[in-house]
Amino acid sequence: MSDTQFTDVSVSRKKFNREIREFRRMSDQYLLRGWLLAHVKFPIVRVIFATSKTNPVMILCGVSFDYTNYDAVPPSVRLVHPITGIPYKSSEMPTFLPRFVQKSDANVEPIELEEQRLMQHRGGDDVPFLCLAGVREYHEHPAHSGDSWELHRPLGAGRLVRLIQIISKYGLDTVNGYTVNMIPQLQLNFVPQPE
Amino acid sequence: MKTSGIEITVVVNGEPVQTKIDVNDPISKIVEEVLEKTGNTGQPAKDWEIRDASGNIVDLDKTAVALDLKPGATLYLSLKAGIGGS
Numbered sequence: 001m002s003d004t005q006f007t008d009v010s011v012s013r014k015k016f017n018r019e020i021r022e023f024r025r026m027s028d029q030y031l032l033r034g035w036l037l038a039h040v041k042f043p044i045v046r047v048i049f050a051t052s053k054t055n056p057v058m059i060l061c062g063v064s065f066d067y068t069n070y071d072a073v074p075p076s077v078r079l080v081h082p083i084t085g086i087p088y089k090s091s092e093m094p095t096f097l098p099r100f101v102q103k104s105d106a107n108v109e110p111i112e113l114e115e116q117r118l119m120q121h122r123g124g125d126d127v128p129f130l131c132l133a134g135v136r137e138y139h140e141h142p143a144h145s146g147d148s149w150e151l152h153r154p155l156g157a158g159r160l161v162r163l164i165q166i167i168s169k170y171g172l173d174t175v176n177g178y179t180v181n182m183i184p185q186l187q188l189n190f191v192p193q194p195e
Numbered sequence: 196m197k198t199s200g201i202e203i204t205v206v207v208n209g210e211p212v213q214t215k216i217d218v219n220d221p222i223s224k225i226v227e228e229v230l231e232k233t234g235n236t237g238q239p240a241k242d243w244e245i246r247d248a249s250g251n252i253v254d255l256d257k258t259a260v261a262l263d264l265k266p267g268a269t270l271y272l273s274l275k276a277g278i279g280g281s
Contacts, residue, residue, distance in 0.1 A: 019209065022209045022211070023209060025211060026206060026211065026269075032248070033249075033250050099276070116280040117280050118276065118279055119280075120280065131279045131280050132276055132279035133277055133278060147278070154237055155235060155237045155238055155274055156207070156209075156274060157274055159208040160209055161206070161208060161273070162208040162273045162274055165271070166275075166276045170276070
């Protein structure tokens with residue numbers, strides 16, 4: 001458990017357990033979506049995303065949710081190695097969860113879309129975070145100081161399944177197959193000459 | 196009292212809620228009723244999205260009959276992503 005726990009741990013643990021219990025209650029349905037509960041140890045839960053639409057099935061990534069001090073603060077969300085649980089650095093990310101939104105001058109025709117990445121990082125090769133209301137790093141960022149967690153908490157913005165659904169929508173659900181790249185190579189065959 | 200009602204489960208942000216619906220009502224009405232029932236009235240219904248068991252978005256204008264929803268069916272209602280990213 002994180003040593004920065006300041007909320008009554010029994011409260012955080014109770015709310016964490018509720019998230020896990022509710023996931024498990026519908027786990028058969030979630031399995032069909034490719035969502036697997038891989039690791040649960042308060043305050044961390046790791047979910048693996050598997051591509052149910054491909055054959056063979058492939059693991060896209062893991063996602064780690066840290067519910068330390070929940071719900072006084074929202075959970076922290078990172079994409080992680082599905083087996084080790086080690087957070088992906090920016091250069092290792094399998095996806096940045098892109099979505100397409102209208103450009104700010106939406107009244108101009110034709111309407112133009114621009115790519116927006118939900119996984120954001122501060123620079124270099126650091127570990128990206130899910131930049132979304134309901135996620136700790138979003139609300140801690142100075143640019144979102146007017147959009148406090150307290151406005152979103154009652155709506156369930158930090159609920160486990162809600163966050164999984166969003167990550168799935170912009171990540172897992174967008175996978176619809178494989179691409180195999182074959183690179184032809186020319187190689188000289190040397191036949192040793194007899195002495 | 197609903198005369199053509201069936202009972203379904205709506206999972207609201209992960210929390211299963213049993214509810215009786217009129218099969219001739221549009222899904223939008225069912226969404227509003229479930230949000231009211233669960234106390235999730237801070238955001239309008241348009242900020243939520245509802246999916247079927249396969250993860251497909253459900254058309255809010257369609258009725259349960261049109262979607263062929265059977266008793267015991269499950270729908271998934273989650274708050275949309277909203278503002279975020281860059």
